[in-house]
Every structure is written in structure tokens, then in C-alpha cells.
Amino acid sequence: MGKSISHTGASMGYGWDEEKEAKVVYREHLAGDNPKEITEEFKIIQSQNQRCKKNTMSFVLSPTIKDGQELKDKQLTEITQRFVKEMKLQELQAIAFVHRNKNHLHIHLYVNRIGFDGKAYKDNFIGKRSQQAAEKVAQQMGLTTVREVQQERLNQIQNVRQELRQIHEKVLTEMKPKDFDQYIRYMKQKDIEVIPSINKANQLQGFRIAYKGQNLKGSEVHRSMSMGRIAEHIDFAKIASQKIVKDNSLELLGKTVGISPNIAATIAKRVIKIGFKKTIGLGMEI
Structure with a gap:
């Protein structure tokens, strides 16, 4: 699942929720140690582009229950890295958390839609594109795909x-x-x-x-x-x-x-x- 959102702080707080056994599995171009600090870092870059209101992208990567039970943190990091590469998000601020509080393990990935040059990442058809990217990552890593x-x-x-x-x-x-x-x-x-x-x-x-x-x-x-x-x-x-x-x-x-x-x-x-x-x-x- 992928979409652009405007409520960066609230979403970041949800992603980094210790009650959900959240753990950081990926970060890029960030130094903060808590949701508030990460949100502020996002906002500094986002201030360069006041026209873009939905300035954060939210993705949820969900392996099947069976695959999720076997995946280690290193593999979850690799999944996220491969997905980021497929979506061409490498140059943007990003952070991802894994939630293990339910049987269905899933990764929450938040990416700053505004780049360091102040330009907004084009989010047209982002939902469909994120599904296609996740499909490729699953195939690359031998995981069960959505089609399967x-x-x-x-x-x-x-x-x-x-x-x-x-x-x-x-x-x-x-x-x-x-x-x-x-x-x-x-x-x-x-x-x-x-x-x-x-x-x-x-x-x-x-x-x-x-x-x-x-x-x-x-x-x-x-x-x-x-x-x-x-x-x-x-x-x-x-x-x-x-x-x-x-x-x-x-x-x-x-x-x-x-x-x-x-x-x-x-x-x-x-x-x-x-x-x-x-x-x-x-x-x-x-």
C-alpha cells in the first residue's frame, strides 16, 4: 500500500510505537532518535516547498504470514532497500519500522516527498506503482507474491x-x-x-x-x-x-x-x- 499524506507527525508516532514492538529496520539521510526529531527533520526539508500539502509518503510492506514468520531483521532491511530502489526514493529522507505485535508482520515506511532541492516527488498512481515494486521485490527475494x-x-x-x-x-x-x-x-x-x-x-x-x-x-x-x-x-x-x-x-x-x-x-x-x-x-x- 502506498499513498501521500499530510499528517507526518501522527503517522511517524504510530510507526515508532513501542507497544507495537516497533523496531527501526531502515533509515536514510536522518539523524533523529525519536518520532518528534525525525518529524522535525522532515519539516526542515518540507519548508522549501509550501505548495505541496501532502508532503510525506506512507508505504506498508506486508509479507505473507508464513513468509513473515521466517524473515529476520536483516532480510526486512533488504526488502525495504530493494523497494526504495524500485521506487527511486534513494535520495529522499526515509525511515522504516517493522511491527511484530500481530501474526501478520508488516513494515511501515515513511519517505519525505520533498527532496533536498525542494522539488516534490511525483506521486501519480503511487498506489499501483508501489504494488508493482513490491511484486518485483518479492520475486527477487523468492517470497510469495500478491499474484500468487x-x-x-x-x-x-x-x-x-x-x-x-x-x-x-x-x-x-x-x-x-x-x-x-x-x-x-x-x-x-x-x-x-x-x-x-x-x-x-x-x-x-x-x-x-x-x-x-x-x-x-x-x-x-x-x-x-x-x-x-x-x-x-x-x-x-x-x-x-x-x-x-x-x-x-x-x-x-x-x-x-x-x-x-x-x-x-x-x-x-x-x-x-x-x-x-x-x-x-x-x-x-x-
């Missing part, structure tokens, strides 16, 4: 989606829920939490699905798990469905919630379809 983490998460989500879809289809075809309450309860029996999404107008918008650490919209899992598609496969009772269509509302987990006319129509069509099949079946028996 993202791909791993994507693979996990894809596996979870596939499992969810299979369980969802099994619940509908084998357990045959009679309403949304039963669907939610049957999914719960499979260790899947179906969470209704209800807006401020008390209207049911859909369902979120929580499973194995993932929390996704039903439609994100698969289009068959949208609220409308679920309604198409639930065997609503005739009397209950008539009330749903009339009021554009239904009972869900002990409360009355509104639904859209489209969902009400879907439920009505489902009931008509079931009734028609039953009629055909009786005719065939005769």
Missing part, C-alpha cells in the same frame, strides 16, 4: 463454489424444501449458512452463503443459487403462495418480509406448474 496469494484464494473460492453448488442441488432435488425457511434449515444441516439479505425497506433482496470461511452472494456461487432460481425449485404450498402473490411478502425466519413482484410471480408459476403436473398424473391414472 490471489491465485491461491481464487482456487479456494472455485473449490468452495463447486461444493456449494453440488450440495445446493442435492438439497433441492432430494430434500425438496417447501419454503425458504426449510431451504435455509436443510442447508444448515450441511454446515452451510444461508443469510437473507434484507434492505432498509424490509424487502428480501437475495441470499448470502457462508461456507468454509467464504461469504458470497448466492448468484456469485452460481446463477442457479440466485433467489429467483431457488424459488423456481421450491414446492410452495398453494394457499401460502396465493398469500405471497397477493401481498408481495412472505414469512421468513419468523418475520414478514417484502419481495419483488417478479419473485412473487415466480412462486405463483411454480405452484401452477406443480398443480398442472398433478392434474396430468390423475388423468393418466383414470
